[in-house]
Amino acid sequence: MLSKPFTDLQQWINYFAEQATPILAHTHVEMRGFHARIDEIGLHEITGLIRHDPLLTLNILRYQEEHRHTRQTTDVTTIDRVLLMIGVVGFFRLFGSLPCLETQSDAQKIMIYGAHRTCARSYLASLIAEMFSNYRRDIEPKEVITAALLHDTAEILLWLASPRQMMMIQETLRSNPSMRSQDVQIKILGCKINHIQQGLVEKWHLPRTLLHLIDDHYADEPRVKIVHLAASIARHLEKGWDNPYFWQDVHECALLFNIEPYLVYQQIRDVALTAARNWGWYEEQPAAALLIR
Numbered sequence: 001m002l003s004k005p006f007t008d009l010q011q012w013i014n015y016f017a018e019q020a021t022p023i024l025a026h027t028h029v030e031m032r033g034f035h036a037r038i039d040e041i042g043l044h045e046i047t048g049l050i051r052h053d054p055l056l057t058l059n060i061l062r063y064q065e066e067h068r069h070t071r072q073t074t075d076v077t078t079i080d081r082v083l084l085m086i087g088v089v090g091f092f093r094l095f096g097s098l099p100c101l102e103t104q105s106d107a108q109k110i111m112i113y114g115a116h117r118t119c120a121r122s123y124l125a126s127l128i129a130e131m132f133s134n135y136r137r138d139i140e141p142k143e144v145i146t147a148a149l150l151h152d153t154a155e156i157l158l159w160l161a162s163p164r165q166m167m168m169i170q171e172t173l174r175s176n177p178s179m180r181s182q183d184v185q186i187k188i189l190g191c192k193i194n195h196i197q198q199g200l201v202e203k204w205h206l207p208r209t210l211l212h213l214i215d216d217h218y219a220d221e222p223r224v225k226i227v228h229l230a231a232s233i234a235r236h237l238e239k240g241w242d243n244p245y246f247w248q249d250v251h252e253c254a255l256l257f258n259i260e261p262y263l264v265y266q267q268i269r270d271v272a273l274t275a276a277r278n279w280g281w282y283e284e285q286p287a288a289a290l291l292i293r
Contacts, residue, residue, distance in 0.1 A: 060082050144223055237272065
Protein backbone atom coordinates (compact mmCIF):
# COMPACT_ATOMS: atom_id res chain seq x y z
CA MET A 1 0.00 0.00 0.00
CA LEU A 2 1.28 3.46 -0.88
CA SER A 3 2.24 5.85 1.90
CA LYS A 4 1.93 8.80 -0.49
CA PRO A 5 -0.51 8.35 -3.40
CA PHE A 6 0.46 9.34 -6.92
CA THR A 7 -1.27 12.02 -8.96
CA ASP A 8 0.15 11.26 -12.39
CA LEU A 9 -0.70 8.59 -14.98
CA GLN A 10 2.87 7.47 -15.65
CA GLN A 11 3.63 7.17 -11.94
CA TRP A 12 0.68 4.81 -11.50
CA ILE A 13 1.67 2.71 -14.51
CA ASN A 14 5.32 2.44 -13.48
CA TYR A 15 4.39 1.51 -9.91
CA PHE A 16 1.89 -1.22 -10.78
CA ALA A 17 4.10 -2.61 -13.54
CA GLU A 18 6.79 -3.49 -11.00
CA GLN A 19 4.56 -4.83 -8.22
CA ALA A 20 3.85 -8.49 -7.55
CA THR A 21 0.13 -9.16 -7.91
CA PRO A 22 -1.49 -11.14 -5.06
CA ILE A 23 -4.50 -13.41 -5.49
CA LEU A 24 -7.65 -13.99 -3.46
CA ALA A 25 -7.41 -16.12 -0.31
CA HIS A 26 -10.32 -18.29 -1.43
CA THR A 27 -8.47 -18.98 -4.68
CA HIS A 28 -5.53 -20.19 -2.62
CA VAL A 29 -7.79 -22.53 -0.64
CA GLU A 30 -9.28 -23.95 -3.83
CA MET A 31 -5.82 -24.40 -5.34
CA ARG A 32 -4.65 -26.38 -2.30
CA GLY A 33 -7.69 -28.62 -2.60
CA PHE A 34 -7.02 -29.19 -6.28
CA HIS A 35 -3.36 -29.90 -5.66
CA ALA A 36 -4.27 -32.56 -3.08
CA ARG A 37 -5.95 -34.53 -5.87
CA ILE A 38 -3.69 -33.47 -8.71
CA ASP A 39 -3.90 -36.90 -10.37
CA GLU A 40 -7.68 -36.62 -10.68
CA ILE A 41 -8.11 -33.16 -12.18
CA GLY A 42 -7.57 -31.79 -15.66
CA LEU A 43 -7.05 -28.45 -17.34
CA HIS A 44 -10.80 -27.83 -17.58
CA GLU A 45 -11.22 -27.83 -13.80
CA ILE A 46 -8.22 -25.54 -13.36
CA THR A 47 -9.54 -23.14 -16.00
CA GLY A 48 -12.82 -22.94 -14.06
CA LEU A 49 -10.92 -22.12 -10.87
CA ILE A 50 -8.86 -19.38 -12.54
CA ARG A 51 -12.01 -17.89 -14.04
CA HIS A 52 -13.13 -16.71 -10.59
CA ASP A 53 -10.03 -14.61 -9.90
CA PRO A 54 -9.03 -11.78 -12.26
CA LEU A 55 -5.78 -11.33 -10.31
CA LEU A 56 -4.71 -14.93 -10.90
CA THR A 57 -5.71 -14.55 -14.56
CA LEU A 58 -3.50 -11.48 -14.78
CA ASN A 59 -0.58 -13.34 -13.18
CA ILE A 60 -0.86 -16.14 -15.71
CA LEU A 61 -1.02 -13.84 -18.75
CA ARG A 62 1.92 -11.80 -17.47
CA TYR A 63 3.95 -14.96 -16.99
CA GLN A 64 3.12 -16.11 -20.51
CA GLU A 65 4.31 -12.84 -22.06
CA GLU A 66 7.44 -12.64 -19.90
CA HIS A 67 8.45 -16.15 -21.01
CA ARG A 68 7.32 -15.85 -24.58
CA HIS A 69 9.54 -17.83 -26.97
CA THR A 70 11.36 -15.79 -29.59
CA ARG A 71 9.89 -18.01 -32.32
CA GLN A 72 6.34 -17.46 -31.11
CA THR A 73 4.67 -15.22 -33.69
CA THR A 74 1.06 -15.27 -32.46
CA ASP A 75 -0.40 -14.06 -29.18
CA VAL A 76 -1.78 -16.52 -26.63
CA THR A 77 -5.03 -14.81 -25.71
CA THR A 78 -6.86 -17.33 -23.51
CA ILE A 79 -6.07 -19.05 -20.23
CA ASP A 80 -6.75 -22.57 -21.50
CA ARG A 81 -4.06 -22.13 -24.16
CA VAL A 82 -1.53 -21.02 -21.56
CA LEU A 83 -2.41 -24.06 -19.44
CA LEU A 84 -1.88 -26.34 -22.43
CA MET A 85 1.66 -24.97 -22.66
CA ILE A 86 2.60 -25.22 -18.95
CA GLY A 87 0.48 -28.24 -17.90
CA VAL A 88 -1.21 -29.07 -14.59
CA VAL A 89 2.05 -29.63 -12.69
CA GLY A 90 3.51 -26.45 -14.13
CA PHE A 91 0.47 -24.45 -13.03
CA PHE A 92 0.85 -25.44 -9.37
CA ARG A 93 4.63 -25.02 -9.47
CA LEU A 94 4.44 -21.52 -10.94
CA PHE A 95 1.37 -20.10 -9.22
CA GLY A 96 0.74 -22.26 -6.14
CA SER A 97 2.68 -19.99 -3.78
CA LEU A 98 1.42 -16.56 -4.87
CA PRO A 99 0.69 -14.23 -1.92
CA CYS A 100 -2.90 -13.59 -0.80
CA LEU A 101 -4.10 -10.01 -0.74
CA GLU A 102 -6.04 -10.57 2.50
CA THR A 103 -2.94 -11.63 4.46
CA GLN A 104 -0.56 -8.89 3.35
CA SER A 105 0.98 -7.01 6.25
CA ASP A 106 -0.64 -3.71 5.25
CA ALA A 107 -4.05 -5.16 4.37
CA GLN A 108 -6.98 -3.11 5.67
CA LYS A 109 -10.69 -3.84 5.77
CA ILE A 110 -11.43 -1.07 3.28
CA MET A 111 -8.80 -2.42 0.89
CA ILE A 112 -10.13 -5.97 1.10
CA TYR A 113 -13.71 -4.76 0.73
CA GLY A 114 -12.94 -2.78 -2.42
CA ALA A 115 -10.85 -5.53 -4.00
CA HIS A 116 -13.41 -8.24 -3.22
CA ARG A 117 -16.29 -6.16 -4.54
CA THR A 118 -14.49 -5.39 -7.80
CA CYS A 119 -13.36 -9.00 -8.27
CA ALA A 120 -16.96 -10.20 -7.78
CA ARG A 121 -18.15 -7.66 -10.31
CA SER A 122 -15.48 -8.76 -12.79
CA TYR A 123 -16.53 -12.40 -12.43
CA LEU A 124 -20.16 -11.47 -13.08
CA ALA A 125 -19.09 -9.41 -16.11
CA SER A 126 -17.22 -12.41 -17.52
CA LEU A 127 -20.33 -14.60 -17.20
CA ILE A 128 -22.49 -11.96 -18.89
CA ALA A 129 -19.91 -11.58 -21.66
CA GLU A 130 -19.92 -15.35 -22.15
CA MET A 131 -23.68 -15.39 -22.47
CA PHE A 132 -23.65 -12.52 -25.00
CA SER A 133 -20.74 -14.02 -26.92
CA ASN A 134 -22.48 -17.38 -27.21
CA TYR A 135 -25.62 -15.60 -28.37
CA ARG A 136 -23.62 -13.99 -31.19
CA ARG A 137 -21.85 -17.29 -31.92
CA ASP A 138 -18.49 -15.56 -31.50
CA ILE A 139 -15.57 -17.38 -33.09
CA GLU A 140 -13.36 -16.85 -30.03
CA PRO A 141 -15.71 -16.42 -27.03
CA LYS A 142 -12.92 -17.14 -24.53
CA GLU A 143 -11.10 -13.98 -25.63
CA VAL A 144 -14.23 -11.96 -24.87
CA ILE A 145 -14.64 -13.71 -21.51
CA THR A 146 -11.02 -13.00 -20.51
CA ALA A 147 -11.31 -9.37 -21.61
CA ALA A 148 -14.45 -8.86 -19.51
CA LEU A 149 -12.79 -10.49 -16.50
CA LEU A 150 -9.78 -8.15 -16.84
CA HIS A 151 -11.74 -5.02 -17.81
CA ASP A 152 -11.50 -3.50 -14.30
CA THR A 153 -8.11 -4.89 -13.25
CA ALA A 154 -6.65 -1.42 -12.71
CA GLU A 155 -9.49 -0.64 -10.31
CA ILE A 156 -8.65 -3.73 -8.24
CA LEU A 157 -4.98 -2.75 -8.14
CA LEU A 158 -5.92 0.78 -7.06
CA TRP A 159 -7.92 -0.62 -4.15
CA LEU A 160 -4.80 -2.53 -3.09
CA ALA A 161 -2.46 0.44 -3.47
CA SER A 162 -4.56 3.39 -2.36
CA PRO A 163 -7.96 2.48 -0.88
CA ARG A 164 -8.43 5.95 0.60
CA GLN A 165 -8.35 7.57 -2.82
CA MET A 166 -10.77 4.97 -4.14
CA MET A 167 -13.15 5.69 -1.25
CA MET A 168 -12.82 9.41 -1.97
CA ILE A 169 -13.94 8.74 -5.54
CA GLN A 170 -16.95 6.76 -4.32
CA GLU A 171 -17.93 9.37 -1.74
CA THR A 172 -17.56 12.24 -4.20
CA LEU A 173 -19.78 10.51 -6.74
CA ARG A 174 -22.33 9.63 -4.05
CA SER A 175 -22.47 13.25 -2.87
CA ASN A 176 -22.48 14.68 -6.39
CA PRO A 177 -24.50 12.30 -8.60
CA SER A 178 -24.37 14.73 -11.53
CA MET A 179 -20.56 14.52 -11.75
CA ARG A 180 -18.98 12.29 -14.36
CA SER A 181 -17.00 9.38 -12.93
CA GLN A 182 -14.03 10.08 -15.20
CA ASP A 183 -13.87 13.73 -14.06
CA VAL A 184 -13.73 12.62 -10.42
CA GLN A 185 -11.00 10.10 -11.23
CA ILE A 186 -8.89 12.80 -12.87
CA LYS A 187 -9.41 15.11 -9.90
CA ILE A 188 -8.36 12.52 -7.29
CA LEU A 189 -5.99 10.18 -9.16
CA GLY A 190 -4.64 12.63 -11.72
CA CYS A 191 -5.88 10.43 -14.58
CA LYS A 192 -8.63 8.10 -15.72
CA ILE A 193 -8.60 4.54 -14.39
CA ASN A 194 -9.13 3.25 -17.93
CA HIS A 195 -5.91 5.00 -19.00
CA ILE A 196 -4.01 3.21 -16.21
CA GLN A 197 -5.52 -0.05 -17.44
CA GLN A 198 -4.49 0.59 -21.04
CA GLY A 199 -1.00 1.66 -20.00
CA LEU A 200 -0.45 -1.48 -17.92
CA VAL A 201 -1.61 -3.80 -20.70
CA GLU A 202 0.93 -2.14 -23.00
CA LYS A 203 3.66 -2.12 -20.35
CA TRP A 204 3.20 -5.84 -19.67
CA HIS A 205 3.00 -6.56 -23.41
CA LEU A 206 -0.24 -8.44 -22.95
CA PRO A 207 -1.94 -9.69 -26.14
CA ARG A 208 -2.98 -6.90 -28.50
CA THR A 209 -6.38 -8.54 -28.90
CA LEU A 210 -7.09 -8.12 -25.18
CA LEU A 211 -5.84 -4.53 -25.27
CA HIS A 212 -8.30 -3.83 -28.06
CA LEU A 213 -11.24 -5.62 -26.43
CA ILE A 214 -10.97 -3.67 -23.16
CA ASP A 215 -10.53 -0.30 -24.89
CA ASP A 216 -13.88 1.46 -24.61
CA HIS A 217 -12.86 3.80 -27.44
CA TYR A 218 -13.75 0.95 -29.82
CA ALA A 219 -17.10 0.24 -28.18
CA ASP A 220 -18.91 0.48 -31.53
CA GLU A 221 -17.30 -2.80 -32.63
CA PRO A 222 -19.52 -5.79 -31.71
CA ARG A 223 -16.95 -7.76 -29.66
CA VAL A 224 -15.69 -4.67 -27.81
CA LYS A 225 -19.30 -3.63 -27.26
CA ILE A 226 -20.05 -6.98 -25.62
CA VAL A 227 -17.13 -6.54 -23.20
CA HIS A 228 -18.12 -2.93 -22.52
CA LEU A 229 -21.80 -3.79 -21.93
CA ALA A 230 -20.96 -6.77 -19.70
CA ALA A 231 -18.71 -4.63 -17.51
CA SER A 232 -21.27 -1.81 -17.47
CA ILE A 233 -24.16 -4.11 -16.51
CA ALA A 234 -22.17 -5.70 -13.68
CA ARG A 235 -21.22 -2.25 -12.38
CA HIS A 236 -24.74 -0.84 -12.56
CA LEU A 237 -26.25 -3.88 -10.84
CA GLU A 238 -24.24 -3.02 -7.73
CA LYS A 239 -26.86 -0.32 -7.14
CA GLY A 240 -29.83 -2.58 -7.75
CA TRP A 241 -32.03 -3.97 -10.48
CA ASP A 242 -34.09 -0.78 -10.56
CA ASN A 243 -31.03 1.29 -11.49
CA PRO A 244 -32.04 3.35 -14.56
CA TYR A 245 -28.55 2.95 -16.03
CA PHE A 246 -28.95 -0.82 -15.87
CA TRP A 247 -32.14 -0.55 -17.87
CA GLN A 248 -30.35 1.62 -20.41
CA ASP A 249 -27.86 -1.23 -20.76
CA VAL A 250 -30.71 -3.72 -21.20
CA HIS A 251 -32.28 -1.70 -24.01
CA GLU A 252 -28.89 -1.28 -25.68
CA CYS A 253 -28.41 -5.06 -25.58
CA ALA A 254 -31.91 -5.56 -27.00
CA LEU A 255 -31.02 -3.37 -29.97
CA LEU A 256 -27.65 -5.11 -30.43
CA PHE A 257 -29.13 -8.61 -30.46
CA ASN A 258 -32.51 -7.67 -31.93
CA ILE A 259 -34.52 -9.28 -29.13
CA GLU A 260 -37.06 -7.99 -26.62
CA PRO A 261 -35.69 -6.18 -23.52
CA TYR A 262 -37.51 -8.55 -21.14
CA LEU A 263 -35.63 -11.49 -22.68
CA VAL A 264 -32.32 -9.70 -22.14
CA TYR A 265 -33.34 -9.05 -18.54
CA GLN A 266 -34.24 -12.71 -17.97
CA GLN A 267 -30.90 -13.90 -19.33
CA ILE A 268 -28.95 -11.43 -17.19
CA ARG A 269 -31.00 -12.48 -14.14
CA ASP A 270 -30.19 -16.15 -14.76
CA VAL A 271 -26.48 -15.38 -15.12
CA ALA A 272 -26.54 -13.31 -11.92
CA LEU A 273 -28.13 -16.23 -10.06
CA THR A 274 -25.33 -18.49 -11.34
CA ALA A 275 -22.72 -16.00 -10.13
CA ALA A 276 -24.41 -15.79 -6.72
CA ARG A 277 -23.63 -19.45 -6.06
CA ASN A 278 -19.98 -18.42 -5.81
CA TRP A 279 -20.50 -15.52 -3.40
CA GLY A 280 -18.20 -17.13 -0.82
CA TRP A 281 -15.25 -16.58 -3.12
CA TYR A 282 -15.52 -12.83 -2.55
CA GLU A 283 -17.55 -12.65 0.69
CA GLU A 284 -19.62 -9.84 -0.79
CA GLN A 285 -23.35 -9.60 -1.39
CA PRO A 286 -24.01 -10.82 -4.96
CA ALA A 287 -26.10 -8.80 -7.40
CA ALA A 288 -28.76 -11.52 -7.37
CA ALA A 289 -29.41 -10.85 -3.67
CA LEU A 290 -30.83 -7.45 -4.67
CA LEU A 291 -33.56 -9.12 -6.72
CA ILE A 292 -35.67 -9.54 -3.57
CA ARG A 293 -36.03 -5.77 -3.44
